[in-house]
Amino acid sequence: MDNNRSMHVTLLPFSDVQAAIGKAREEWKETTDFNTAHHSEEEIDAVIPTGKEDFPFRHVMSSFFPTRFGHWVPLIAASQGASCWHVFEIPRYLAQELAGLYARAKDSDVGHSIVETLDDVISRLYTSMRAVRGLGDILEESAAEKPRSFLMPFNAAMGPARECRVFCPPGKGRISAISQYRWTEPFRFQSTDNANDEALVIYEGARAIYDRIMESAEKMQDSSIRGKMKEEGFTFDVLRTPSGEVQFVEINPFGAMSGCGSCLFNWIRDAKLLYGMEQQVRLQFAV
Structure with missing residues (x-):
């Protein structure tokens, strides 16, 4: 540099x-x-x-x-002092439904808070315009790929x-x-x-x-x-x-x-x- x-x-x-x-x-x-x-x-x-x-x-x-979170999650986690994270795939039918309702949910209505249940995850997704757009981008880029959601340790x-x-x-x-x-x-x-x-x-x-x-x-x-x-x-x-x-x-x-x-x-x-x-x-x- x-x-x-x-x-x-x-x-x-x-x-x-x-x-x-x-x-x-x-x-x-x-x-x-x-x-x-x-x-x-x-x-x-x-x-x-x-x-x-x-x-x-x-x-x-x-x-x-190139900017997908999945490419960079090890570096992001290391920078934030996290040693582990969870990843789960979102079925395409569910992603399509969420995208039709309204990927980091930084702008979710509930703001910066801990995710503890599957309901919390779904809520973060469908109340975040950024997350919905991210789901839509992945669905458009590939006819078969399932979007993935990454759960990181809570960073206060x-x-x-x-x-x-x-x-x-x-x-x-x-x-x-x-x-x-x-x-x-x-x-x-x-x-x-x-x-x-x-x-x-x-x-x-x-x-x-x-x-x-x-x-x-x-x-x-x-x-x-x-x-x-x-x-x-x-x-x-x-x-x-x-x-x-x-x-x-x-x-x-x-x-x-x-x-x-x-x-x-x-x-x-x-x-x-x-x-x-x-x-x-x-x-x-x-x-």
Whole structure:
């Protein structure tokens, strides 16, 4: 990984984020100032032209396959101090029924709580839009595959308000930017007076996790996983625990055309940064 990059921390006034959200609500639409996704090829190609020396790739809808939780669960578990996990297959008929009702259930109505029964598992799935979409993606990708659900040991430190999204553009072999994950509220720094120091801890932790991700990808038998990651890029989420650890949470697609939200960035406005065309690595938080 390229370590010769300076880090710049931007602390946005949360009032600016609130103003953008409020303006969008008045107009009955989503804000385009932050957390954009699903841009057109024409939009991103106008800012990051394809076929150039600094971007020899095509803009595509990123594949979900390299970012599947099952590929990364050993690394995620190790990062969170877990030595075991449970996996069970969901029958396709049940997955189809759940997908018709409304895969990590981070956005479930019940929030961050312990799963103790099969009913709890089913509840997490059908009350989570992300989980339902994940089931639908797997059902569409394969006519025979059964979706799998992973049960991890409960992590009391887990909380989206302390998570960050890390952007890793195609062909650059490095991190380009980091944003807080839950962009609709101020980031939970232990102390805003020491925000730069805490941001440095997050950056260094993210760099170490990036290296472990790429090492794991190189060891995987399916070479298409690392090939897609290098050609399409990826994002991953990290957790800054109250004790100061930086843990690996999950991996997601990259790119303006993907459904991956840009959090406190905008995929088009900040394209040069996110796609690794700028020298500095920017960490952006709202306070």
